[in-house]
Amino acid sequence: MLFISCKQAYNPPIITSPGSYLVVEGVVNNGNDSTIIKLNYTVNLTNKIASSPVLNAIVSVQDDQNISYSLTGTTSGKYFITNLNLDNSRKYRLSIKTINNKQYYSDYVPVLNSPPIDSIYLSVSNNTVNVNSTAHDPTNKVQYYRWDFNETWIIHAAYFSYFKSNGITVLPRDLINDNIYQCWLSDTSSTIVLNSTSKFKQALLTNNIVTSFPLNSEKVANKYSILLRQYALSADAYSFWINLKKNTEKLGGIFDPQPSQINGNIHCETNPAEAVIGYISVGNVAIKRIFIDKQQLPFSIPNLPYSDCMIDTLLYRYFAPGAKIPVNQVNEFINYNNGATTIKIPIVAIQQPGGPILGYTASSPFCVDCTVRGSNKQPLFWK
């Protein structure tokens, strides 16, 4: 049956949303770490930009004994506060008042702290690398978890460049300060990672897969690091997140459920019928980082994006077949201020031993300059 089933792009008729809805994202951090709440409005599906920040709102964290902590707004719709140091025995909510005088509250929720991440390790099965984590809650209080993460890894360009053009002429490259061979690439999690121990006999989370990629991925071609953040969830919060995940990640199979409405714990006081998206939890966040060298994983030939890379030979005096007048290919392709249009970056010099430089081998920036894809500044945490 499968060869006759097919998945195609589908663009529904343009649907104009009847309005825009408030979207609240963030965790109230009860400890010293900063609490960052992002406020946005939904946008129409046809909009190029996915977020429309809510500016100049009055945002505060309130406890059930009328103590309030105000958050400071930024121009990107983020509202923050540090060092909240909340009382773990009280319940808290978020209050939002927008400039059009709409008042929103989240439900009062108790503080739920995440147990620490016990370990993070990589495992390989079927040529897939799984990033696993383990955790346990000795108090048996936390049964639901959510994770997000930042991944960072070293990439190399296809070719090591010893030369550089200043636009007019080609000079030797400063290999210390102008390295374009090794860069760092980063990514953040884009899927909602959830798990629960409620089905297990102990509040012990083993072999929890946070993310996976192929063994020949560029991520583990050199060195890889992941920073994992672990959040504890209540049963109610878990159902919000799993519902959100089901709606946007888990659809498409024949047996998958239909989309359903998303209900968070935030309500509009001014207009109770208005939908508000988001769930506010209160608690600390467990954080852990690991590094993995490629030697720690089984050998695999990395699948690099350089299969189209080719080295050209570019000469100062190039005679095309049958031509009487030579062409300066170095100016034509490398020296971008001397008329080069399809820019190439020089790799090594072409010369007879002891003779003058006749030209350079060169390739496209994508193949030579890793800063096209990443940053050549080592991140502060890297070791």
Next chain:
Amino acid sequence: MRKRAYIISFYFLLLYQVVLAQQNNAVLISVNFQQTKVAQFVSELEAKSNYHFFYDPVKMDSLMVTLQVENKPIEFILEMAFKNTDYHFAISNQFIFLTKGRQIKTELPPGFAEIQKNNQLEKQANIVSDYTEEKDKKVLEATTENKIYEIGLKTNPIKPGNAILSGYVRNIKTGEAVVGASIYVASTKNGVATDQFGYFAISLPRGRHTLIIRALGMRDTRRQILFYADGKINIELTEQVNSLKEVKISADKVANVRSVELGVTRLDIKNIKQIPTAFGEADVLKVVLTLPGVTSVGEATTGFNVRGGAADENLILLDGATIYNPAHFFGFFAAFNPDLVKDIELYKSSIPEKFGGRLSSVLDITNREGNKKNFTGSAGIGLLTSRFNIEGPIIKDKTSFIFGARTTYSDWLLSALPEAYKHSSATFNDFNLDLSHQINDKNNIYLSSYLSNDQFRLNSDTTYAYSNRSIALKWKHNFNNKLYSVVTGGIDRYQYDISSKADPLTAYDLAFNINQTNFKADFNYYLTNKHTINFGLSSILYKINPGSFEPSGNQSLILSQIISPEQALESALYLGDKFDISPNFTLSAGIRYNIYNYLGAQTVDNYAPNLPKSQVNVLDSTTYKGGQIINTFAAPDIRISARYILGENLSIKAGYNTLHQYIHLLSNTTSISPTDVYKLSDPNIKPESSDQISMGIFKNAASNTIEMSVEIYYKRLNNYLDYKSGAVLLLNQHIERDVINTEGKAYGAEFLLKKTAGKLNGWLSYTYSRTLLRQNDPNAGELINGGSYYPANFDKPHSFNFTGNYKFTHRYSVSVDVAYSTGRPITLPIAKYEYGGSERVFYSDRNEYRIPDYFRSDFSLNIEGNHRVHQRTHNSWTIGVYNLTGRQNAYSTFFTEQSGVISGYKLSIFAAPIPFINYNIRF
């Protein structure tokens, strides 16, 4: 024996008016007859004994006796001479009476003295004829059209008034009962149809009549009778062998107009086989989908929706056994072997009183009885499946069996697929074994059994398996010409199992099963020619294991989770009467009283009244002991339909019926998947109910070869189950917290134009229908769409179907099938936002939008082998293309995130023209 003798003696009494006593005479005689005629035979015996023979020379003139015996009594000689013939003898004192076709008994009945008080001949005849209801009396086998069969005790003159004629209609070749054959009496313009056993009973004025008998796939025939008194006649019909011009679609051409029922369709397997299907194998359920008022949520699903009902609101019966999952292989095949199915009947509106327990429809599938005369069989080979069946007599003319099996070998196809699907596998098979036995003329028993298995793995480590199992024993007993009963007992089971063993720490086994034990007694009483009464009772004991989730292997950390089993008893008593008020006006009215008991052992949560059923609103819980009645729902179902004939070929009908349903399928997905859960009504989940009013106009034209009908209906649904957002249905101990009761309404109009004869035949149907639901009780939890009406998942307003077959010659015919329907409702994303590191979508109100319209056309060419009747095997080919235009019909649309970007996708199944070929062989 004594009783028998006394009964039969009336013949003697009436015909000869003499009373004689039997006497023994031990004279031994030797004879040697070679092709001896009656005169010589008699004179020789008279010479050798002191007996005198009495006989009618005209009637006896075809008697030829060939016999050689030494020193035997005369009784023995006569017995030998007339053995296996239609001739009989009777000895009384010195007299021997020879008769043809009727035996004379020479003994007086006890109680004769009282009878004799009535000197009136006719009166005697009347009383006597009741005594003729003896067991072993041979029923008249009427085989010839031009002969006049005398029925009942002959009287002269023929008495005025009515008597009852009954009997069986059977297939002459196989001995199988012909269901739905119509027996039409031309002189009185009334008629009757045979029931599922081929039995009929009709009240007729005494006198001479011509019976016209018509049946599906059988040659029309007639029988002439001279009807004296109550009696029986068995009629054998000849199969229509590849008729060129006539392919009948309706059992009775006039039934469309004359029957009382509305919304009933009967199709026989020949019609079903004409319709092209995806893999070339005739599919019972795909044909149902071409009928007006029947839709499905999409391809690759055999769940179907009848007049705004959900897929679980159809009672699917295979020879009386309830089939819970009627599909194989994700729904690509119906779970019924097309070589065994005889016919199907779909009741959409006038549901007979004997059926109940589902809201929308009854699909009654009947398998053939095994051939009682010869061993025959068939086999078919297709791209993905093969099938085989064999049938034959165990005791000739009395006992027969039929066995069918089907299996798939689709793994070769899956392994030829790209890497992504390579590790998938799918297998299925099904088996039927049915026995039928005729104990005697009044008692028949039928044993039917069914087993289906499915197992598949969709490129993951999770294996899905499901199975239907049923066994049923049916006993049909005729009390007399007017009353018969069918008593059925059976066990049905449906189970599925999901397991994953890849990771030893999380290896699990999930199992679900439903068992039902049925008992049913149905009675049919032909009271007078104006009243036919149906009554009976039924009882179903359900046992459901709603799910067990268990660790698999020692290392597994899975916590065993077993949802407590459920038990319930659903019983019903019913009574219905078909009342012919006048020749033109017939009313059928009945009542079915349902009693449902939810039984322990069970722990039931008690929720605070008028608050949503959620964990925080649990007051306490009550524990009940095993077998204890937890609660009872009782409600009557009303079934009424009426027909009024306006003209020879025109009638109007109206009906009203109510139905209740106590077992619910919980499914959060668009199609029925094998992982759905059945739930019984309990104190927290009310039974679903519906009532429907319908009306129709029926017209036949062009000598009943064209049938037209228009039917309209309006239906109300109560306590229809829908789900809260993000509901968890599997392994949920407290399912009532994730479902909501909605109320609904469904209405529509169905148009059907059918051509039943000619080179071109087929049907054209158009249906306009709506199904709307509403959840406006704020106390029930969330309001869906703010408490206003929203379309149900399967609401498809416009639906058009054409199914046609054109026969070029005896051997070649083409079939075309065209289907169009409005797209199914869908909840669409209307806005987007960023959350959890990714772009996400905000969905519209539930079912606010629709997927693109559905259109499909199929084509097939059927090639029959040569048509010599007497050859070892008959074979045929079916070649065709499914989805001729290759339209990529949306099965579903969905929006999913990949690399942080939301994209919309449309999932199509059968998205390209699919050629198929099938080879069938019959032996």
